[in-house]
Amino acid sequence: MKVQKNINFTKKTLEGLKASQKGITRVYDIKEKGLGLYITATGHKSFFIKRRINSQQKIITIGRFPDMTIELARKEAQKIKLQIAVGENPLEEKEKQASEKTFGEAYQEYMEKYAKIESKPLSRKDIELRLKKILSLWIKRPLSSITKQEMRELHNQIGQENGKYQANRVLAYVRAIFNKMISWGWEGTNPIVGIEKFRETKRDRFILHDELPKFLEALEAEPNRDMRDFFLTCLYTGARKSNVLSMRWEDIDFSINEWRIPDTKNGNPVRVPLIEQVLEILNGRIHLKESSSWTFPSKDSKSGHIQEPKTAWKRILERAGLKNLRIHDLRRTCGSYQAIAGVSMAVIGKSLGHKSLQSTEIYARLSNDPVRAGLETAFSFINGEK
Numbered sequence: 001m002k003v004q005k006n007i008n009f010t011k012k013t014l015e016g017l018k019a020s021q022k023g024i025t026r027v028y029d030i031k032e033k034g035l036g037l038y039i040t041a042t043g044h045k046s047f048f049i050k051r052r053i054n055s056q057q058k059i060i061t062i063g064r065f066p067d068m069t070i071e072l073a074r075k076e077a078q079k080i081k082l083q084i085a086v087g088e089n090p091l092e093e094k095e096k097q098a099s100e101k102t103f104g105e106a107y108q109e110y111m112e113k114y115a116k117i118e119s120k121p122l123s124r125k126d127i128e129l130r131l132k133k134i135l136s137l138w139i140k141r142p143l144s145s146i147t148k149q150e151m152r153e154l155h156n157q158i159g160q161e162n163g164k165y166q167a168n169r170v171l172a173y174v175r176a177i178f179n180k181m182i183s184w185g186w187e188g189t190n191p192i193v194g195i196e197k198f199r200e201t202k203r204d205r206f207i208l209h210d211e212l213p214k215f216l217e218a219l220e221a222e223p224n225r226d227m228r229d230f231f232l233t234c235l236y237t238g239a240r241k242s243n244v245l246s247m248r249w250e251d252i253d254f255s256i257n258e259w260r261i262p263d264t265k266n267g268n269p270v271r272v273p274l275i276e277q278v279l280e281i282l283n284g285r286i287h288l289k290e291s292s293s294w295t296f297p298s299k300d301s302k303s304g305h306i307q308e309p310k311t312a313w314k315r316i317l318e319r320a321g322l323k324n325l326r327i328h329d330l331r332r333t334c335g336s337y338q339a340i341a342g343v344s345m346a347v348i349g350k351s352l353g354h355k356s357l358q359s360t361e362i363y364a365r366l367s368n369d370p371v372r373a374g375l376e377t378a379f380s381f382i383n384g385e386k
Contacts, residue, residue, distance in 0.1 A: 006030045009037070009070045019043045035077040037065060047073040049080050053089055060090055067137050072150055101186065103146060103177075104139035107131065109184075110177045130169045133158070143181060148191040155195060164198035171197060206333040211322055218320035227312035229281045230296055231330065236278045238334030238352050241327050245306055247295040252282065272351070 007013060009029040019025065019039050029035040034049045047062040062068065062076045083090045101109075115124050134154075138146060151174065159167035175192035182190060207215050222228045234244050243261045251260045257279060259272045274282070288297060294305040301307045313327055335352055 009035070009073075011066070011070065014045065014065055014070070017045070029074070032074040032077050034081065035062075035074060047076075049077045051081065051084055053084060053091065058091060072153070075149065100142040100144060101181070102139065103141050103143060104135060106143055106177055106181050106186075107135060107139075110180050113184075114180055126169070127173050130166065131173055134170060134174065143178070143186060144188050146191050148194065151191050152195050155198075159198050164200050168197045168200065171195060204332070205324060205326070205329050206336040207322075207325065207329065211320070214320040215316070215322060218316045218322075221319060222312060222316055224312055226296060226306060227309055227316075229285060230306065230309055231313070231316070231327075233278055233281055234327065234330040235334060236275055236281075237272050238331050239272060240331060241309075245296060245309075246303075247305075248293050249286075249289045249295055250293065252295070254279075254282075 006028045007030060009031065014037060017025070017027065017037075017039055019041055021041060023041060025039040027037050027039075029037075034051055036048050036050060037045055038048060039045050045065040047065060047068060049060050049062060051058060051060070060080060062073055062080075065073070068076075080090045111124065111127070115127060137154075151171075155167050155171050158170055171192060175190060178188075178190040178192060182188065219228055219231055222231075230244060233239075233247075234241060237244065237259070239259075239261065243263075246263075247259070251262060252258075252274075253260070257274045259274055261270045261272060263269070282295070285295060288295070291297070292304065296306045297304060298306045309327065317323070317325055331352065338351065
């Protein structure tokens with residue numbers, strides 16, 4: 001076994017350490033006494049702490065690097081030293097945890113017994129996507145070993161690296177998993193309790209009045225007809241990208257000019273009235289019905305329909321000279337111009353499939369034109385103008 005001198009544990013330093021062909025290499029941290037890292041001949045690196053327990057020298061493995069950060073390893077080492085100082089045996093706790101359900105097992109149980117039954121496919125996909133990083137870190141961690149402090153630090157880290165919205169969704173999903181485990185008989189506490197979500201800033205971007213001609217002109221110049229039709233359908237229906245992409249001919253009723261979206265984000269089917277512009281687009285594509293059940297089919301995707309229109313979207317924005325515009329902003333544009341035209345919040349909410357008026361309130365903040373017109377009318381009356 002090769003032993004090196006004490007070093008300052010930094011991510012760069014530990015990543016640069018190489019395995020020895022002669023066996024396990026150990027290095028020790030100069031900042032946290034007793035904390036070490038061993039490197040196997042195959043290159044695996046794990047943190048450990050070396051302490052005396054009941055008059056015997058013991059080595060307690062803490063976690064694998066880089067899945068466990070240096071900061072978390074130092075905190076775990078401090079926790080173990082404190083346990084030993086008050087007469088506890090952390091090895092006994094580890095043995096207890098070894099027989100306990102892991103976070104990975106809890107996640108699988110949650111998905112099988114709850115999410116697959118109660119949640120829609122889009123929601124399940126969102127859970128899998130958001131928790132991908134958490135699972136890579138905690139898949140073998142016993143539930144009781146996950147602390148509030150490390151969850152708070154992870155929440156902050158995700159917020160800095162991936163944004164506040166992403167961090168809050170992760171927090172919500174982890175909370176839900178722990179709550180379900182408790183309700184199903186696990187005798188532990190939820191480490192998420194007491195951790196506050198980040199304050200999120202609601203996005204209010206939509207295509208402004210002077211931007212609209214540029215956008216429509218750039219869209220008209222798009223050589224890919226499927227993409228032209230797709231983006232215009234998003235704009236004129238206000239539907240979510242995923243719903244338009246998965247639009248089926250069987251869900252369109254031309255006798256009443258209506259499109260039924262069977263699977264939406266809020267879990268309820270939505271009926272969307274089809275205006276003249278959308279009907280013109282659909283009638284121009286109806287010949288595709290003979291070869292595909294999808295309104296926007298694709299031979300190159302596993303699903304059978306167009307999967308990701310980002311490349312075309314980028315072309316259109318560059319052609320129009322527009323920045324900071326997302327595909328979802330077409331939905332917001334549809335709602336915003338309804339508000340600007342003086343349409344009630346209740347009607348806008350119904351057209352967009354909102355469950356509550358709270359989701360539609362942003363359009364009240366965006367619709368300044370009717371407010372301005374109202375003020376001008378009022379003051380014209382005050383000033384005696386006709």
